[in-house]
Amino acid sequence: MRLCLEARQLACERDGRWLFRGLDVALKAGEVLRVEGPNGSGKTTLLKILCGQIADVDGEVRWQGRALPRARADLLANLLYLGHAPGIKANLTAIENLRWYQALSGDGCPDAQLEAALAEVGLAGFEDVPTAQLSAGQKRRVTLARLALSRRALWVLDEPFTAIDVAGVAALEHRLSDHAARGGAVLVTTHHPLSNVPGLRRLTLDGHRQVAS
Amino acid sequence: MKTTTSGLTEAAEPVREAGEGLGRAVVATFRRDLTAVARRPGDALTPLVFFAMVITLFPLGISPDPERLALIAPGVLWVAALLSALLSLDGLFRGDFEDGTLEQLLLAPHPLSLLVLAKVAVHWLTTGLPLALMAPLLGVLLALPQGSYLALSATLALGSGCISLIGAIGAGLTVGLARGGMLLSLLVLPLFMPVLIFGTGAMGAALGGGEWLGHLAVIGALLSVSLMAAPIAIAASLRISIHG
Numbered sequence: 001m002r003l004c005l006e007a008r009q010l011a012c013e014r015d016g017r018w019l020f021r022g023l024d025v026a027l028k029a030g031e032v033l034r035v036e037g038p039n040g041s042g043k044t045t046l047l048k049i050l051c052g053q054i055a056d057v058d059g060e061v062r063w064q065g066r067a068l069p070r071a072r073a074d075l076l077a078n079l080l081y082l083g084h085a086p087g088i089k090a091n092l093t094a095i096e097n098l099r100w101y102q103a104l105s106g107d108g109c110p111d112a113q114l115e116a117a118l119a120e121v122g123l124a125g126f127e128d129v130p131t132a133q134l135s136a137g138q139k140r141r142v143t144l145a146r147l148a149l150s151r152r153a154l155w156v157l158d159e160p161f162t163a164i165d166v167a168g169v170a171a172l173e174h175r176l177s178d179h180a181a182r183g184g185a186v187l188v189t190t191h192h193p194l195s196n197v198p199g200l201r202r203l204t205l206d207g208h209r210q211v212a213s
Numbered sequence: 214m215k216t217t218t219s220g221l222t223e224a225a226e227p228v229r230e231a232g233e234g235l236g237r238a239v240v241a242t243f244r245r246d247l248t249a250v251a252r253r254p255g256d257a258l259t260p261l262v263f264f265a266m267v268i269t270l271f272p273l274g275i276s277p278d279p280e281r282l283a284l285i286a287p288g289v290l291w292v293a294a295l296l297s298a299l300l301s302l303d304g305l306f307r308g309d310f311e312d313g314t315l316e317q318l319l320l321a322p323h324p325l326s327l328l329v330l331a332k333v334a335v336h337w338l339t340t341g342l343p344l345a346l347m348a349p350l351l352g353v354l355l356a357l358p359q360g361s362y363l364a365l366s367a368t369l370a371l372g373s374g375c376i377s378l379i380g381a382i383g384a385g386l387t388v389g390l391a392r393g394g395m396l397l398s399l400l401v402l403p404l405f406m407p408v409l410i411f412g413t414g415a416m417g418a419a420l421g422g423g424e425w426l427g428h429l430a431v432i433g434a435l436l437s438v439s440l441m442a443a444p445i446a447i448a449a450s451l452r453i454s455i456h457g
Contacts, residue, residue: 106238
């Protein structure tokens with residue numbers, strides 16, 4: 001079954017201010033959708049609504065044609081969400097962190113594969129170092145190693161480029177387009193232009209107006 | 214993937230159904246938390262040291278007379294153990310909340326109540342159980358009479374299980390608050406009263422030469438009820454805290 005995440009007539013109010021109203025979003029297999037807008041325009045909130053974390057909104061979100069929250073469990077089984085916080089435990093090593101994530105998602109995998117994923121994000125030799133000793137960018141890279149391991153179809157990434165260097169940005173852009181080419185879908189917020197991602201779709205949140213292209 | 218996208222021979226990511234690999238996720242969470250405690254043993258030792266310190270204060274503050282101490286020993290030991298366990302509850306979800314792993318735990322395609330049960334089990338193993346094992350030693354300090362040491366350990370072992378489970382509900386509710394520790398104490402202390410009553414009741418029965426297993430059975434029943442109901446409440450409290 002082809003991946004399909006849709007939202008219709010979404011409206012979300014925070015502190016007496018509409019973040020967005022009447023917003024329609026559709027994300028299908030093979031697409032990369034970038035949510036953009038100024039700080040505080042509700043990008044993170046929209047991402048959380050679309051992956052079922054926030055439910056008190058108007059409008060409906062449908063996963064594979066079925067409305068949330070009923071379809072929430074199925075959505076979560078296909079979701080890889082990277083939030084603002086790296087989600088890395090400081091007193092565990094990089095490989096222990098990844099091992100937990102893999103077990104949590106139900107895709108247990110051998111250590112050799114975890115090491116390969118860490119090497120791919122430029123952390124070869126740091127496998128057994130407690131992540132507290134890594135730099136902010138390296139911690140972010142441990143998080144990004146999950147993308148290499150994950151077999152989830154839907155990636156929802158909130159500012160994944162934070163603290164990443166130029167080479168890392170290029171590699172991540174390549175990974176996003178590769179994932180889309182393999183039939184996955186990516187929903188991402190970032191201030192990077194993502195110029196190396198072919199067929200990039202944009203959704204601009206700007207106060208009351210939403211511009212989709 | 215049942216159908217393939219046009220232009221692609223086969224896609225790597227099939228759209229899947231929920232509910233695979235629950236056991237593995239629970240075991241991994243249990244092991245991860247245990248490893249984290251092993252890396253920072255100070256966190257687990259603090260309640261034990263607190264317990265020992267409080268007990269040491271009583272002979273100094275009241276009287277070193279063994280007869281007077283023996284009179285208050287059961288209650289003091291139980292209350293001090295309860296407060297020590299409470300001290301460690303605030304950190305149960307806070308670390309995970311701050312580094313973002315709690316958010317990821319909530320997004321796992323598994324029942325949250327079972328995943329948090331793994332976390333609570335680690336809390337009991339590293340706090341409640343050591344407290345129960347240590348209590349008889351501190352009982353000697355308070356001249357606890359012979360014959361009630363086993364009752365002390367057994368009631369504390371089961372009772373601290375209740376404390377971990379019930380306290381985790383409060384810890385979940387206060388995890389998003391900057392200074393949730395005090396509020397947590399106010400929220401959950403009243404809920405600990407039944408456990409305390411039957412715990413000290415068992416001690417009193419054992420001291421009087423009576424049957425204390427009945428009291429232990431009641432604590433066991435409280436633990437069973439907590440085991441069934443608390444995980445659901447913990448999961449709900451975490452959802453409220455994280456998602457608002």
